[in-house]
Amino acid sequence: MSRNILKDWAGRFRSETPGVSAKTEWADQLTRSRHAGPRMSVQTAMDPATHGTGTLSVHAGTYNDPVTGAVGTPVFNATTFLFQKESYKAFDQGMIRDYPIYTRYGNPTQWAVQDKIAALEHAESAIVFSSGMAAISTTLLALTTRGGHIVTARDLYGGSFNLLRDDMHQFGREVSFVDPTDADAIEAAIRDNTQLLYFETLTNPLLKCAPVARLGELARQRDLFLALDNTFLTPVCMTPIDLGAHVVLHSGTKYLNGHSDLVAGSAAGSRKYLDMIWSQMLKLGGSLNPQDCAVLERGLKTLDLRMRAHVAGARQIATYLDGHPGVARVYHPDLPDYPYDWAAGLLPRGAGGMVSFEVKGGDEAGLKLMSELRIIQAATSLGGVESLISMPFNTSHSSMVERQRREVGINPGLMRLSVGIEDLADLRRDLSDALAAATGERA
Numbered sequence: 001m002s003r004n005i006l007k008d009w010a011g012r013f014r015s016e017t018p019g020v021s022a023k024t025e026w027a028d029q030l031t032r033s034r035h036a037g038p039r040m041s042v043q044t045a046m047d048p049a050t051h052g053t054g055t056l057s058v059h060a061g062t063y064n065d066p067v068t069g070a071v072g073t074p075v076f077n078a079t080t081f082l083f084q085k086e087s088y089k090a091f092d093q094g095m096i097r098d099y100p101i102y103t104r105y106g107n108p109t110q111w112a113v114q115d116k117i118a119a120l121e122h123a124e125s126a127i128v129f130s131s132g133m134a135a136i137s138t139t140l141l142a143l144t145t146r147g148g149h150i151v152t153a154r155d156l157y158g159g160s161f162n163l164l165r166d167d168m169h170q171f172g173r174e175v176s177f178v179d180p181t182d183a184d185a186i187e188a189a190i191r192d193n194t195q196l197l198y199f200e201t202l203t204n205p206l207l208k209c210a211p212v213a214r215l216g217e218l219a220r221q222r223d224l225f226l227a228l229d230n231t232f233l234t235p236v237c238m239t240p241i242d243l244g245a246h247v248v249l250h251s252g253t254k255y256l257n258g259h260s261d262l263v264a265g266s267a268a269g270s271r272k273y274l275d276m277i278w279s280q281m282l283k284l285g286g287s288l289n290p291q292d293c294a295v296l297e298r299g300l301k302t303l304d305l306r307m308r309a310h311v312a313g314a315r316q317i318a319t320y321l322d323g324h325p326g327v328a329r330v331y332h333p334d335l336p337d338y339p340y341d342w343a344a345g346l347l348p349r350g351a352g353g354m355v356s357f358e359v360k361g362g363d364e365a366g367l368k369l370m371s372e373l374r375i376i377q378a379a380t381s382l383g384g385v386e387s388l389i390s391m392p393f394n395t396s397h398s399s400m401v402e403r404q405r406r407e408v409g410i411n412p413g414l415m416r417l418s419v420g421i422e423d424l425a426d427l428r429r430d431l432s433d434a435l436a437a438a439t440g441e442r443a
């Protein structure tokens with residue numbers, strides 16, 4: 001079985017749509033009339049090839065209201081839109097993704113933020129979801145079929161791992177878990193029925209960098225889908241589509257929105273594949289409501305600016321912790337002992353804003369450290385303007401037994417720090433005081 005399930009998918013569409021003959025296969029129509037978007041004529045179309053990420057963050061996709069001249073996208077709270085001649089034509093031609101008909105299918109406020117994400121990810125098309133998990137579950141189901149096989153890793157966000165381990169086989173998909181940094185092991189895990197490679201570009205919590213360019217090459221050679229969760233890096237630090245990925249996923253809850261006040265997700269890629277994911281999204285129902293789209297769009301306007309601060313902050317904090325006698329080990333791609341040497345070539349714009357480290361004294365010292373911090377807050381999640389710290393052993397990876405944690409490299413005392421945009425001198429002092437209290441050591 002090959003990745004090319006478009007024919008299968010056309011079959012599914014046909015069976016749900018009596019009267020569509022084999023000659024007018026949906027897949028063929030997709031090929032014939034594929035274009036970027038959905039995008040309305042009043043939206044700001046901006047070519048990512050000729051604009052920087054700062055400009056794209058602010059302007060790409062904005063809905064420019066021709067009646068009022070409002071600066072910024074209006075919030076269309078409507079659930080439904082008046083039928084027009086074009087909408088009937090859209091139904092007839094299977095093009096309803098491009099017309100405002102019903103908000104779960106699409107809404108101009110969704111299209112504005114989707115187009116911004118697409119521009120930032122160098123993709124033709126994007127879909128926003130009600131959470132990162134909605135984006136991931138919908139995409140995994142859309143890009144695979146019953147009897148298919150997925151190659152992925154144990155180094156995944158907990159929710160993604162649980163879905164792949166507990167549920168995908170119930171839908172008739174087989175799953176293999178391999179080391180996400182070992183391209184040879186990934187290749188060796190490919191079978192005749194493999195359809196999808198699914199990994200995180202920079203893993204949670206140990207910041208292992210996937211060999212994305214090699215994975216892109218592998219997907220091309222073996223005719224497989226490559227879908228990557230780019231949450232930790234954002235398109236400011238990596239655009240996986242340029243490296244051969246077919247679909248890029250995000251928990252928009254994290255850096256894309258950036259203010260810890262919204263749960264959202266996104267998928268981006270070519271129009272052809274995003275149409276498949278869109279059709280799955282209609283059935284699973286995880287669309288993002290218009291008010292939340294407006295919040296996400298506002299957050300994204302400062303994405304480039306925020307990421308520059310996160311990247312610089314994480315780099316400095318990683319170096320500071322690396323030289324601290326109370327810290328046993330620091331995980332960050334910019335440090336000289338980082339083991340995955342392809343990362344430097346893949347991350348010319350930096351490695352995001354996360355730093356993981358092992359505090360001396362194990363989990364007990366880690367808990368003490370968190371209780372002593374005054375500016376850095378102990379909470380799960382990441383990617384917001386405020387610095388957050390958590391320990392994987394009793395949060396994101398608590399569903400693993402100790403042996404499994406050791407296998408993926410989560411040692412006692414491991415802390416996951418999301419470096420915010422506060423003043424670095426304040427963050428360093430906060431860490432210095434708390435480390436002194438927790439370990440008795442001062443840098």
Ligand SMILES: *Cc1c(COP(=O)(O)O)cnc(C)c1O
Nearest residue numbers: 131132133157229231251253264
């Ligand atoms: C948080 C997270 C998710 C899940 O996103 P939600 O918005 O919480 O559903 C998926 N992948 C990664 C890497 C994450 O950090």
